[in-house]
Amino acid sequence: MVRGLDFWPKCSIIKVFCQRKSEKGGLMAGPLSDIRVLDLSRVLAGPWAAQNLADLGADVIKVERLGVGDDSRAYAPPFLKDAQGRDTRESAYFCAANRGKRSITVNLTKPEGQNIVRELAKQSDVVIENYKPGDLARYGLGYDDLTALNPGLIYCSVTGFGQTGPYKDRPGYDSMAQGMGGMMSITGERDDLPGGGPQRVGVSIIDLTTGMYATIAICAALAHRAVTGKGQWIDIALLDTCVALLTNRGMSYLATGETPGRVGNVHPNAVPHQTFRTKDGNIILACGNDRMFNKFCEAAGCMHLAQDPRFSTNAQRVRNRDEITRLLNEVFAQCPTREWVELLDAAGVPNGPINTIAEVFADSQVIAREMRRDLTHATIGPVPTIANPMRFSGTPIQYKVAPPMLGQHTDEILCKVLGRSEAEVAQLRRDGVI
Numbered sequence: 001m002v003r004g005l006d007f008w009p010k011c012s013i014i015k016v017f018c019q020r021k022s023e024k025g026g027l028m029a030g031p032l033s034d035i036r037v038l039d040l041s042r043v044l045a046g047p048w049a050a051q052n053l054a055d056l057g058a059d060v061i062k063v064e065r066l067g068v069g070d071d072s073r074a075y076a077p078p079f080l081k082d083a084q085g086r087d088t089r090e091s092a093y094f095c096a097a098n099r100g101k102r103s104i105t106v107n108l109t110k111p112e113g114q115n116i117v118r119e120l121a122k123q124s125d126v127v128i129e130n131y132k133p134g135d136l137a138r139y140g141l142g143y144d145d146l147t148a149l150n151p152g153l154i155y156c157s158v159t160g161f162g163q164t165g166p167y168k169d170r171p172g173y174d175s176m177a178q179g180m181g182g183m184m185s186i187t188g189e190r191d192d193l194p195g196g197g198p199q200r201v202g203v204s205i206i207d208l209t210t211g212m213y214a215t216i217a218i219c220a221a222l223a224h225r226a227v228t229g230k231g232q233w234i235d236i237a238l239l240d241t242c243v244a245l246l247t248n249r250g251m252s253y254l255a256t257g258e259t260p261g262r263v264g265n266v267h268p269n270a271v272p273h274q275t276f277r278t279k280d281g282n283i284i285l286a287c288g289n290d291r292m293f294n295k296f297c298e299a300a301g302c303m304h305l306a307q308d309p310r311f312s313t314n315a316q317r318v319r320n321r322d323e324i325t326r327l328l329n330e331v332f333a334q335c336p337t338r339e340w341v342e343l344l345d346a347a348g349v350p351n352g353p354i355n356t357i358a359e360v361f362a363d364s365q366v367i368a369r370e371m372r373r374d375l376t377h378a379t380i381g382p383v384p385t386i387a388n389p390m391r392f393s394g395t396p397i398q399y400k401v402a403p404p405m406l407g408q409h410t411d412e413i414l415c416k417v418l419g420r421s422e423a424e425v426a427q428l429r430r431d432g433v434i
Contacts, residue, residue, distance in 0.1 A: 029057055029395065030055075030056050030057015030058070030395055030397065030398060031056050031057055031392065031395045032053055032056040032057045032058040032219075032222075033057035033058070035053070035057075035058040035059070035125045035126065035222065036058065036059045036060075036061070036123060036124045036125050036126070037050055037053050037054070037058045037059070037060040037061070037124065037125065037126040037127075037128065038061055038063065038117070038120050038121055038124040038126065038127045038128070039060050039061065039062040039063065039101060039128050040063050040117070040127060040128065040129040040130075040131070040136070040141075041128050041129055041130040041158060042070045042071050042072070042130060043070065043071050043072050043130075043207070044072065044097055044174070044204055044207040044208065044211070045130060045158050045174075045206075045207040045208070045210040045211045045214070045236075045238065046128050046129065046130040046156075046158045046211065046214070047062075047070065047072070047097040047098055047211070048097045048207065048208055048210075048211030048212070049128055049156070049158070049210075049211040049212070049214035049215045049218065050062070050098075050101065050128050051097050051098060051099055051100060051101070052211065052212070052215040052388070053126070053215065053218065054099065054100030054101055054401075055099070055100055055388040055390070055397045055399075056390075056397065057395070057397075057398070058125075058126075059102075060100060060101040060102065061101070061102050061104060061120060061124070061409075061413055061417070062098065062101040062102065062103045062104070062404065063104055063105075063106050063117060063120075064103055064104070064105050064106075064406060064407065065105065065106075065107075065108075066105045066106065066107045066407075066432070066434065067105070069094075069103075069105070069406040069407075070094055070098070072091060072093045072094040072097070073090075073091050073094045073406065074091065075091050075093035075094065076091035076092065076093065077091075077092075078091075078092045079091055079092060080092060080095060080377070080380055080383050081380075082380050082381070083380075083381050088379070088380055090377070090380065090383075090403070090405070094403060095383065095385065095402075095403040096385075096386070097211075098403040098404065099375065099385050099399070099401065099402065099403050100399075100400070100401045101401070101403070101404055102401075102404060102408070102409035102412065102413060103404035103405065103406060103407055103408050103409055103410070104116075104407060104409055104410045104413045104414070104434070105406060105407035105410055105434055106433065106434055107432055107433050107434070108139050108141070109139075110431070110432065110433050112428065112431065112433045113433045113434070114139050114140055114141060116414070116418070116428075116433070116434075117139075117141055118140070118141065118145075118146065118149060119418050120413075120417065120418070121141075121146045121149060121150055121153060122149050122150050123417060123418075124150070124153065125152070125153070125154060125222065126153070126154045126155075126156065126218055126222070127146060127153060127154070127155045127156065128156045128158065128214065128218075129141075129155075129156070129157055129158070130157070130158040130159060131157075131159075132159065132169065132171065133157075133159060133163050133168050133169065143155045143157070143233045147231060147233075150231070151230070151231060152225055152229060152230065152231045153231040154218055154221040154222060154225065154231045154232060154234065155231070155232075155233050155234065156214050156217065156218055156233075156234040156236065157233065157234065157235055157236065158210060158211075158214055158236045158237075158238075159172060159235075159236075159237055159238070160172010160173065160176065160177065160237065160238045160239065161237050161238070161239050162235055162236075162237035162239070162240060163235045164235075167239070172237070172238045172239065173238075174204040174205070174206045174207040174238065175200055175204075176238075177206040177238035177239050177241070177242045178200050178201060178205070178206055178242060179198070179200075180239055180242070181206070181238075181239050181241075181242025181243050181245075181246070182242065182243070182246055182249075182250070183201065183205070183206070183242050183245065183246070184198040184199060184200060185198055185259075185260075185261070185262065186246075186249050186260055186261065186262055186263075187199045187200070187201060187262065188262045188264065189262060189264040190261065190262055190263065190264060191262070193264065196262070197262075198262070199262075205245075206238050206241055206242050206245070207238065209241050209245060210236055210237075210238050210241040213236055213241055213244075214234065214236045217234045217236065218234065221234060249268075265284070266321070266325075267286075269318065270287065270288050270289075270314060270318075271287075271314060271317035271318050271321050271324060271325075272285050272287050272293070272296075272317070272324060272325070272328055273285070273286050273287060273288060274325070275354060276325075276328055276329055276332040277329060277332060277333060278332050278333065278335060278336055278337040278340055279332075279333055279334065279335055279336045279337075280336040280337055281336070281337040281353065281354065282337065282353070282354035283332065283337050283340050283341065283351055283352070283353055283354065284351060284352050284353075284354060285328075285344075285349070285350075285351050286350040286351065287349070287350070288350075289314065290312070290313055290314055292349060292350070293306060293311075293314070293317070294306045295347055295348060295349050296344070296347070296349045298347070299343055299344060299346075299347035299349060300331055300343070300344075302327075302328075302331050305324070305327060305328075310323065310324070311324050337353050338353075341353055369387075370387060371386060371387045371389075372384055372385075372386065372387065373385050373386075373387045373399045375399055375400070375401065375402035376402060377402040377403070377405075378402070378404070378405050378408055379405065383402055383403075385399070385402070385403070387399070407434070410425075410434050411425055414428070414434070
């Protein structure tokens with residue numbers, strides 16, 4: 001947990017993060033097993049960052065509103081199901097971003113509730129919050145308030161628009177960020193095609209990526225603190241994240257002054273690098289160069305296309321995109337998806353079926369990589385979760401704690417972390433603090 005400031009400058013990152021006892025099989029505890037995180041965030045971006053840290057071994061204490069909890073507990077149906085297949089009161093949405101955490105319910109409008117959070121912050125390395133700028137400061141829980149108690153604290157604020165700028169006081173949501181940040185302007189079919197128009201990405205990609213950026217920033221701040229002993233304030237915004245994710249499309253605009261548009265499922269600079277209809281479904285073909293296009297045409301029995309001057313080079317195929325797409329749709333329509341996948345895999349041509357989510361979790365590669373992990377819930381029994389994609393050779397992620405019930409660990413945290421007596425906890429409950 002948090003050490004005194006006189007300790008930090010004397011030790012290297014290696015010493016701080018690697019002086020842990022080996023566990024069974026010689027494997028170390030999680031890479032962040034010395035870290036405690038106080039999660040004051042709700043819904044997705046902040047909780048996603050906190051779940052990443054929990055997966056990496058951190059002790060994450062999630063502070064939730066009394067009687068209500070994280071907003072996403074009400075984002076249902078769907079709910080998790082019990083052993084008899086009946087709906088429970090646990091929302092699938094909440095469980096997607098809160099694995100590995102302990103839940104405590106606290107009434108922040110009461111001074112004693114605010115004191116509980118301050119006490120927890122004193123014993124934490126990281127605070128994650130996604131309140132509007134200034135909201136927590138009204139309760140004495142802002143960055144200045146908590147770092148006065150714990151100078152080594154890393155305080156991560158996740159908001160729609162950041163702590164500065166003309167929009168800083170506006171609420172922010174993923175769909176707003178996708179629209180305002182340009183993502184929807186480059187996602188979806190062209191306006192002149194059926195279904196054309198701006199499209200939101202099928203998951204809350206800006207929330208999730210903001211959470212990932214927050215995770216990286218927190219880990220970087222922990223590494224900096226290991227050398228200097230100093231904590232810091234991390235300011236992460238949904239809109240900033242969306243602008244950063246424009247990457248090559250954004251750079252194309254900055255380089256040329258020309259505004260990119262929507263191109264649907266095709267690659268803007270390589271052809272054929274897109275989806276095609278097969279006899280029974282859809283497939284994606286990814287030919288990134290002329291050599292790969294020739295390999296595809298040989299395998300598919302359409303070498304005449306590779307030899308056609310209109311399609312012999314990528315530049316020509318980009319210029320004649322509509323015509324080559326029309327011709328390849330005719331080729332792909334002759335066989336079912338599975339046959340195309342087997343044929344192209346054998347030829348070494350990059351491709352893949354367009355799977356439904358049910359097909360994803362039935363895929364042999366996904367099963368082999370153990371991307372579904374079942375955990376034991378406090379009341380339901382085994383519940384499914386989706387694994388973290390990070391793989392470590394020496395400090396593997398350990399899936400131990402299912403998403404918590406609302407306030408499941410309130411007494412445990414107050415007694416074991418803060419040293420409150422059972423009588424004190426009972427009084428806090430009577431007073432409506434917890």
